[in-house]
Amino acid sequence: MTRRREDARVTPAYLATGGRATGRRPLPDSLTRLVRTDTEEPAGLSPPQAQLLNAVDEGVLTLAEAGSHLALPLSAVRILAGDLIEARLIDAIEPAMDQDAELLERVLTGLQELRIPTGKSA
Numbered sequence: 001m002t003r004r005r006e007d008a009r010v011t012p013a014y015l016a017t018g019g020r021a022t023g024r025r026p027l028p029d030s031l032t033r034l035v036r037t038d039t040e041e042p043a044g045l046s047p048p049q050a051q052l053l054n055a056v057d058e059g060v061l062t063l064a065e066a067g068s069h070l071a072l073p074l075s076a077v078r079i080l081a082g083d084l085i086e087a088r089l090i091d092a093i094e095p096a097m098d099q100d101a102e103l104l105e106r107v108l109t110g111l112q113e114l115r116i117p118t119g120k121s122a
Contacts (some may be wrong), residue, residue: 030064032076033093034081041089048072050082056090 036056045053048070055061055069067077084090 003042005006029095030062031058031095032063032081033095034063034066034084035093037089037091040088041087048076049080049083052077053084053089056084060093 007111010094034056036053041050041053051067051070055066065076066081067074081092082088085092091114
């Protein structure tokens with residue numbers, strides 16, 4: 001399947017990040033939720049940074065969702081998000097993996113307890 005011309009990425013990923021391949025801080029997980037702070041938008045943001053900030057203005061977004069909104073690869077969005085986190089324009093809420101594992105274990109146990117006999121004898 002080919003992309004339609006109007007769907008094509010406007011800004012190449014390497015330009016969106018200023019040519020950087022890594023962030024200045026540890027890069028968030030793709031399930032990290034981004035939330036806008038009450039800080040006003042400063043002058044001097046790059047267009048991709050401003051686009052990410054505006055996307056987060058719509059509500060809480062995961063890093064992966066933000067990549068979809070900006071039509072940029074996750075690696076580029078991680079770098080942009082890191083810049084905005086460093087500037088205190090957005091907050092990052094890391095996913096709680098240990099709680100998720102506990103929840104999944106409880107769901108699995110509940111499903112196992114709900115097994116319905118099929119009526120077939122062994």
